[in-house]
Amino acid sequence: MNINRYEPRSLIGQLQNDINRMFSNFGWAPGDGDIVGSNWAPAVDIKEDDKQFCIRADLPGVEPKDIEVTMDHGALTIRGKRASEKKEEKDGWLRTERFSGEFYRRLMLPDTADAEHVDASTEKGVLEITIPKRPAAQAKRVEVKTQAKT
Secondary structure: OOOOOOOOOOOOOEEEEEHHHHHOOOOOOOOOOOOOOOEEOOOOOEEEEOOEEEEEOOEEEEEEEEEEEEEOOOEEEEEEOOOOOOOOHHHOOEEEOOOOEEEEEEEEEEEEHHHHHHHEEOOOOOOEEEEEOOOOOOOOEEEEEEOOOO
16 A cells, blocks of 8 residues: 555645646746645744734744744745655555645734844744834924014
8 A cells, every 4th residue: 555645625625726837837926835846835823912923833843943034124934844744555554645845935914013023933843933013113303493584
């Protein structure tokens, strides 16, 4: 018996992935969180409070050295690679559902995100990224002067 990867996707989700893959061949990939060109995308939770954004990504089995986090022009990118586990049929494995290979996730953040002070750490397979907010620009009152008549 061969080991088969089980992918519990809906037909609509599979169709969307096929369309995205087709457009990526032309150098255009729609959407902000697409996984075009990668094997899988980590699930993320996003939280915002008055002081910061907090993003948690599930990356079980991924070493910190294999994770790359970048922030550029309001786009936070998480990419890396999870090594595949070699399982042989003799070990009793009938199905594999855990993805391996390259992963990619891109998220757009508002202009208030401070790209200079991004912090990332990992614990128990969860990557946590904190991005502080810049102070909001306050409206400046401009004094209106009268011109002296000559």
